[in-house]
Amino acid sequence: MESFGTRLHRAMVERGPLCVGIDPHPGLLARWGLADDVQGLDRFTRTVVEALGDRVAVVKPQSAFFERFGSHGVAILESTIRQLRDAGSLVLLDVKRGDIGSTVSAYASAYLDPSSPMYVDAVTASPYLGVGSLAPMFELAAEHGGGVFVLALTSNPEGASVQQARAADGRTVAQTVIDEISQLNRGATPLGSFGLVVGATIGDTGHDLTGVGGPLLAPGLGAQGGGAADLRTVFGASLASVLPSYSREVLSAGPDVATLRAAADRVLADCRAVLPAL
Numbered sequence: 375m376e377s378f379g380t381r382l383h384r385a386m387v388e389r390g391p392l393c394v395g396i397d398p399h400p401g402l403l404a405r406w407g408l409a410d411d412v413q414g415l416d417r418f419t420r421t422v423v424e425a426l427g428d429r430v431a432v433v434k435p436q437s438a439f440f441e442r443f444g445s446h447g448v449a450i451l452e453s454t455i456r457q458l459r460d461a462g463s464l465v466l467l468d469v470k471r472g473d474i475g476s477t478v479s480a481y482a483s484a485y486l487d488p489s490s491p492m493y494v495d496a497v498t499a500s501p502y503l504g505v506g507s508l509a510p511m512f513e514l515a516a517e518h519g520g521g522v523f524v525l526a527l528t529s530n531p532e533g534a535s536v537q538q539a540r541a542a543d544g545r546t547v548a549q550t551v552i553d554e555i556s557q558l559n560r561g562a563t564p565l566g567s568f569g570l571v572v573g574a575t576i577g578d579t580g581h582d583l584t585g586v587g588g589p590l591l592a593p594g595l596g597a598q599g600g601g602a603a604d605l606r607t608v609f610g611a612s613l614a615s616v617l618p619s620y621s622r623e624v625l626s627a628g629p630d631v632a633t634l635r636a637a638a639d640r641v642l643a644d645c646r647a648v649l650p651a652l
């Protein structure tokens with residue numbers, strides 16, 4: 375079975391290094407002329423799948439915007455995941471899960487076991503109960519060709535006070551996460567299956583990402599103020615592993631399918647101008 379890293383690398387070569395998030399904010403639903411209800415949610419997500427599912431490397435549904443509609447929203451999330459997989463994009467579910475290891479096992483089954491209704495190619499995970507507590511996710515991902523993106527240096531301004539605090543050995547908390555994920559990817563080519571989330575808004579923090587060996591998901595572009603040019607400052611020598619991620623910047627171009635596609639093409643061109651060819 376092919377690893378997630380191999381599948382992701384191929385998707386980035388064939389479709390370009392771009393992840394587009396599905397974040398159906400109430401304001402976006404209104405802007406698209408849709409009601410803030412499950413019907414509006416369903417129409418919104420179907421339009422995004424139609425516009426982008428067959429052309430973008432990775433689509434990242436944000437679970438929170440589905441969960442707020444309860445079981446009906448979760449049913450639409452499951453359906454969206456299936457539609458995206460059928461359309462050929464990789465699905466990264468942004469759920470930022472993390473807990474004690476025995477509970478992480480259940481999260482792993484929910485998202486990374488192919489028999490689960492919510493099975494996706496990769497998930498986001500939070501390391502703040504210790505990177506080791508995420509081991510059940512790493513193991514199930516490795517077994518079934520899945521991936522896990524662990525929060526390292528997030529795009530929000532509040533993140534730095536925790537992530538850039540120093541641990542007992544003098545490294546920042548983020549650097550300890552970076553180092554543990556690098557170990558998991560050792561020897562994997564062309565790309566490891568275990569990624570990090572590093573915001574495009576954080577500037578040059580001096581963290582060493584060169585040994586990660588896995589994908590570096592870069593949110594914070596567009597609506598949060600980051601631009602493609604910032605990728606150079608944040609990622610320096612690691613630019614080749616960057617997967618830029620945009621949500622509102624692209625979604626606000628809807629509901630017209632052609633306009634959504636044009637917005638995705640535009641941000642991809644901006645990123646290609648900065649990132650090395652794969």
Ligand SMILES: O=c1ccn([C@@H]2O[C@H](COP(=O)(O)O)[C@@H](O)[C@H]2O)c(=O)[nH]1
Binds near residue numbers: 397528571596
């Ligand atoms: O550090 C992080 C980690 C995750 N996110 C998520 O990405 C999108 C960003 O949406 P935009 O509309 O492009 O701002 C959203 O789902 C966040 O929860 C992040 O922004 N930063």
